[in-house]
Amino acid sequence: MKKLICIIFPLITLTFVSCDKVEFPVVFESELDTSLYPGNFLDYEYPEFGDNPNTDKNILIADYTGHKCSFCPPAAAKAEEIKDANPDRVFIAAIHGSAEVGGYGDFQKTDALYARDFTNPIGLEMASTFFQMGIGFFGNPSGNVSRVANEDGKFFFPWSDWGDISSEVLASELNVNIQAKSAYFPETKGVYLHTDTEFLNDMNGTFNIVTYIIEDSYVSPQLYRIEGGLEVTDTFYVHHDIHRGNVFDETWGRLLASEDISAGTRIRNDFSHVLPDDLNPSNMHFLIVVYNRETFEVEQVIKHVMEP
Amino acid sequence: MKNLLFCVFTLIVFGAYSQLGKGGNVTGNMETNVQYLNNDSLIGAVAPEQKVVMNSYMNVNYSVGKFRAGARFESYLPSIAGYPNFYTGTGIGYRYAQYAGDRITVTAGNFYEQFGSGLILRSYEERALGLDNAMDGASIKFSPVDGVVLKGVMGKQRVDFIEGNLVNSEGIIRGVDGEINLNSIIPNFDQSDFKITIGGSLVSRYQAASNDTLILPKNVGSYGGRIDMKYKRFYLNGEYIYKENDPTQLNGYIYNPGHGALINFGYSQKGLGILLTAKSLDNILFRSDRTIEGTQAFINYLPATSNNHTYNLAGTLYPYGTNLFGEVAYQLDVLYKIPKKTKLGGRYGTDLHMNVSLTSGYERNTDNADMQKRRISYTAKPFQMTDSVYNFDFNFHVTRKLNKKFKASAHYFHFVYNNNVNPITKLATGYIHSDIGVLDLSYKINKNHTIRTELQGLFTKTDRGNWATLVVEYTISPNWFFTIIDQYNYGHPEEKLQLHYVLGAFGYTYNNSRFMFMYGKQRAGILCVGGVCRPVPATNGLTFTFTQSF
Numbered sequence: 128m129k130k131l132i133c134i135i136f137p138l139i140t141l142t143f144v145s146c147d148k149v150e151f152p153v154v155f156e157s158e159l160d161t162s163l164y165p166g167n168f169l170d171y172e173y174p175e176f177g178d179n180p181n182t183d184k185n186i187l188i189a190d191y192t193g194h195k196c197s198f199c200p201p202a203a204a205k206a207e208e209i210k211d212a213n214p215d216r217v218f219i220a221a222i223h224g225s226a227e228v229g230g231y232g233d234f235q236k237t238d239a240l241y242a243r244d245f246t247n248p249i250g251l252e253m254a255s256t257f258f259q260m261g262i263g264f265f266g267n268p269s270g271n272v273s274r275v276a277n278e279d280g281k282f283f284f285p286w287s288d289w290g291d292i293s294s295e296v297l298a299s300e301l302n303v304n305i306q307a308k309s310a311y312f313p314e315t316k317g318v319y320l321h322t323d324t325e326f327l328n329d330m331n332g333t334f335n336i337v338t339y340i341i342e343d344s345y346v347s348p349q350l351y352r353i354e355g356g357l358e359v360t361d362t363f364y365v366h367h368d369i370h371r372g373n374v375f376d377e378t379w380g381r382l383l384a385s386e387d388i389s390a391g392t393r394i395r396n397d398f399s400h401v402l403p404d405d406l407n408p409s410n411m412h413f414l415i416v417v418y419n420r421e422t423f424e425v426e427q428v429i430k431h432v433m434e435p
Numbered sequence: 436m437k438n439l440l441f442c443v444f445t446l447i448v449f450g451a452y453s454q455l456g457k458g459g460n461v462t463g464n465m466e467t468n469v470q471y472l473n474n475d476s477l478i479g480a481v482a483p484e485q486k487v488v489m490n491s492y493m494n495v496n497y498s499v500g501k502f503r504a505g506a507r508f509e510s511y512l513p514s515i516a517g518y519p520n521f522y523t524g525t526g527i528g529y530r531y532a533q534y535a536g537d538r539i540t541v542t543a544g545n546f547y548e549q550f551g552s553g554l555i556l557r558s559y560e561e562r563a564l565g566l567d568n569a570m571d572g573a574s575i576k577f578s579p580v581d582g583v584v585l586k587g588v589m590g591k592q593r594v595d596f597i598e599g600n601l602v603n604s605e606g607i608i609r610g611v612d613g614e615i616n617l618n619s620i621i622p623n624f625d626q627s628d629f630k631i632t633i634g635g636s637l638v639s640r641y642q643a644a645s646n647d648t649l650i651l652p653k654n655v656g657s658y659g660g661r662i663d664m665k666y667k668r669f670y671l672n673g674e675y676i677y678k679e680n681d682p683t684q685l686n687g688y689i690y691n692p693g694h695g696a697l698i699n700f701g702y703s704q705k706g707l708g709i710l711l712t713a714k715s716l717d718n719i720l721f722r723s724d725r726t727i728e729g730t731q732a733f734i735n736y737l738p739a740t741s742n743n744h745t746y747n748l749a750g751t752l753y754p755y756g757t758n759l760f761g762e763v764a765y766q767l768d769v770l771y772k773i774p775k776k777t778k779l780g781g782r783y784g785t786d787l788h789m790n791v792s793l794t795s796g797y798e799r800n801t802d803n804a805d806m807q808k809r810r811i812s813y814t815a816k817p818f819q820m821t822d823s824v825y826n827f828d829f830n831f832h833v834t835r836k837l838n839k840k841f842k843a844s845a846h847y848f849h850f851v852y853n854n855n856v857n858p859i860t861k862l863a864t865g866y867i868h869s870d871i872g873v874l875d876l877s878y879k880i881n882k883n884h885t886i887r888t889e890l891q892g893l894f895t896k897t898d899r900g901n902w903a904t905l906v907v908e909y910t911i912s913p914n915w916f917f918t919i920i921d922q923y924n925y926g927h928p929e930e931k932l933q934l935h936y937v938l939g940a941f942g943y944t945y946n947n948s949r950f951m952f953m954y955g956k957q958r959a960g961i962l963c964v965g966g967v968c969r970p971v972p973a974t975n976g977l978t979f980t981f982t983q984s985f
Binding site for chain 1: 639646647648651652653655656679680682690778809
C-alpha cells in the first residue's frame with residue numbers, strides 16, 4: 128500500500144498543479160493604468176460629467192525660479208498677489224528652471240544647505256525649450272501669463288509686467304472650458320484623473336491637454352536679497368505652488384483636438400499617475416491646462432484638488 | 436520524414452533481431468477504398484477534378500517476446516467523398532514501440548487510451564468518421580498488485596494529416612488514472628456477491644496563450660471519479676467529471692466550469708435485460724486545442740444516449756449526435772426473449788427489444804451570470820433539464836426465427852428531432868417527426884445460398900418527405916455476395932426530386948482478402964458513430980473496397 132501511495136501521490140499533485148484558475152479573465156482596455164486600482168478594476172466606476180456652467184477664463188502664471196536666485200522671491204510674491212486678487216481664477220506654477228540649454232543653472236543647484244532639488248525633468252525641458260526659442264526667457268526670475276505673447280511673439284516677461292498682462296487675459300474671451308474629477312488610491316499612490324474639455328467657439332489649430340502636478344507648499348532655504356544688495360538665506364522660506372512634474376510624465380501633454388474644431392465639441396480624457404513617494408496627497412493639487420500646441424498660448428487652466 | 440525514419444529504423448531493428456533466429460511475428464491489415472465519381476446535379480453529387488479518389492490504410496505490427504512495434508501507412512489521394520479535407524497525401528499516420536511486461540506496459544510514440552467511460556479522456560480512431568485523435572507521446576500502465584491499475588499518459592494529439600505529414604495538436608495532454616477493485620485488495624471480500632471497483636482520473640492540457648482581451652488559462656484541468664458496483668443480477672455504475680475553466684472558440688470563450696455525469700443502472704437475467712441510463716453534460720467538451728472546432732482534437736468522449744441504428748433510413752436521415760454544449764438525457768433499454776416452444780414465442784423463441792431515449796436541453800440559470808468580470812455566462816446544476824426536447828427516439832424490434840430456413844424481424848422507429856438545435860436539413864425548422872417501419876426477411880435457400888430483403892418506409896410531413904427503401908441481398912457462402920438497394924424519395928415536395936437512388940454491389944472473399952464493388956447513387960445524409968457525426972455528401976459513381984489481413 129505504501130508503494131501505491133508513493134506512486135499515486137506525486138502523480139496527482141503534478142496534475143493538480145497543472146491547472147490555472149482564472150477568476151477575472153477580462154483584460155480591460157482602458158486609458159487608465161488598471162494595476163493602480165486596488166481590486167478588480169471592473170468595479171471602478173467612471174465618473175460622469177454634466178454641463179459646465181463656468182464662463183470665466185482663468186490664467187496660469189508660470190514663474191521660472193530657483194532657490195539660489197536672490198531676485199526671485201519678489202516675483203513669487205507678485206504672483207501670489209495677483210492670485211489673491213483673483214481667487215479661483217489665477218493659478219501659479221513655480222517652475223525651477225534656468226534660461227540655458229538643459230534648463231539647469233546655478234540657481235537650481237543643491238548643496239548641504241539647499242538640500243532639496245526642486246527641479247524635475249519636465250520643468251527643465253520647458254525651461255530649456257523656451258530659452259532656445261528666444262521668446263524672452265533670459266534668466267531668473269522670469270515668467271509668463273498663460274503664455275500670451277506680445278506683438279513680437281515673446282511671452283516671457285519680468286514679474287513687474289505680470290499684473291497688467293493678467294488683467295488683460297482675465298478679461299479676454301473664454302474659448303475652452305474644463306472640468307475634472309479624480310480618484311486617489313492610497314494603497315498604490317495611484318491617481319485616476321478624468322477631464323472633460325469643451326470647445327465653446329469654433330477654433331482652428333492644434334490643442335493639447337497637459338496636467339501639472341503642483342505641491343502646495345514646502346519649507347526650504349531660499350536665497351533672497353535685502354536692502355543694500357546683500358544676499359541672505361531664509362532657512363524657513365515657504366515655497367508655494369512648486370511644479371513637481373506632469374501626469375504621464377509628458378512635458379507637452381497629449382493631443383486633444385486639431386484643425387477645425389466646432390463649437391460644442393466635448394472631449395473626455397482619462398489619466399493615471401503614481402504620485403512620488405515624497406509628495407503628500409493632502410499638500411498638492413493638479414493644474415489642468417489646455418493650450419495651443421503651435422503658439423503655446425494657454426486657453427484655459429483649472430485647479431483640481433483630489434477628492435478624498 | 437522523421438516519422439518515416441523512426442518506423443523504418445524500428446522495423447529494421449526488429450527484423451534483424453528476427454533474422455538472428457530469435458523469432459518474431461508480423462501481423463497487420465490493409466484497407467483500400469477507391470471511388471470513381473461522376474457529377475449528378477439532380478442529387479447534388481459533385482465529382483472532384485481528379486475523378487478518382489482513394490483512402491488507403493495499412494497497419495503493420497511486429498512483435499517479439501514482450502516487445503511490439505508498428506506503424507500505419509495512410510494514403511489520401513485525395514480523400515474519398517465527404518471525408519475531412521485535412522487528410523491529404525501519403526505518409527505514416529501512426530507509429531509506436533511498446534514493451535508489455537507482466538505488470539507494466541510502456542508505449543512510446545502513438546497510442547490510444549481511455550480513462551473510465553471516456554468522459555475525461557478517450558483517444559481513439561473512428562475511421563468512418565475520419566476521427567483519429569491518437570496520442571503522440573508516452574504512456575505507462577502499471578499494476579503494482581492484483582486489482583490495481585495505474586495509468587499515466589503524456590503527449591500531443593493527432594489533429595491533421597496534411598500532405599502525408601502527421602500534424603499534432605498545439606496542446607500537450609497530461610493524465611493519470613487509477614482503478615482499484617476492492618474485492619481484490621480487501622481480504623475475504625473477493626468471495627462476496629457485492630462487487631465494487633472505484634477509480635479516479637486527472638487530465639490537464641497545456642496550451643500557450645496569447646490574447647489581448649482575455650487572460651486565458653494555459654493549463655486547464657479536469658478530474659473526476661467513478662464507481663462500478665454489482666450485486667447478483669443488479670449493477671450500478673457511474674462517473675462524474677468536473678472541468679475547470681476552459682474558454683474555447685466553440686463555447687465563445689466563457690469561463691464556466693463544465694461537468695459530465697453518466698449513470699447506468701441495470702438488471703439482467705436469462706431472457707431479460709433492463710438498462711436505464713442517465714446522462715448530464717454541460718460545457719464538458721475538452722479539446723487539445725482551444726481554437727479547433729469540428730471533429731478534431733477531442734480529449735474526451737461525450738457518449739450518445741440513443742441507439743446507433745443500422746437500418747438505412749433510420750440510421751442516416753435523422754440520427755442524433757451528442758450536443759457538444761451540453762444536454763440531459765435518459766434512456767431505457769429492455770430486451771426480452773419470449774421463451775421458445777410457447778404460444779407467443781414459437782418454436783425458437785422471439786426476441787423483443789424496446790428502446791426509448793429522451794434528450795433535452797440543459798437548464799442554464801443566468802441570474803448569477805457575470806460575463807463582464809468573470810465571463811461566467813450561466814450557472815447550472817447536474818441533471819437540470821429544460822422543456823426543450825433535443826431528440827426523442829422510440830424504437831421497438833421483434834425478431835423471430837420461423838423455421839430452419841426463414842427468419843424475420845420487424846422494426847418500428849419514432850423520432851422527434853429538433854432541427855433548430857442540431858441543424859441537419861435546410862428544408863425544415865423546429866421539430867421533425869418521423870415514423871419508420873422495417874421488415875427484414877431472410878431465407879436460407881440451401882447450405883450456401885441465402886437471400887435477404889429489407890423493406891423500409893419512412894414517413895414524415897416535413898423535410899424531404901416520405902422515403903421507401905428496398906434491399907435485396909444474395910449471399911453465396913463463403914465467397915460471394917450481391918446486393919441491390921433502391922432508396923426512393925417518393926414524398927419529396929418537389930416532384931422532380933422524387934428520385935430513386937439505386938445502388939448495386941457485389942463482393943468476393945478469398946481467404947483473408949475481400950473485394951467489393953459498388954456502383955450507383957448514394958443520397959446525402961449524416962453518418963453518426965457513438966454520438967459523433969459527420970455529413971456524407973451525395974455521390975454517383977463506382978466504389979471499390981479491398982481489405983486484407985495478415
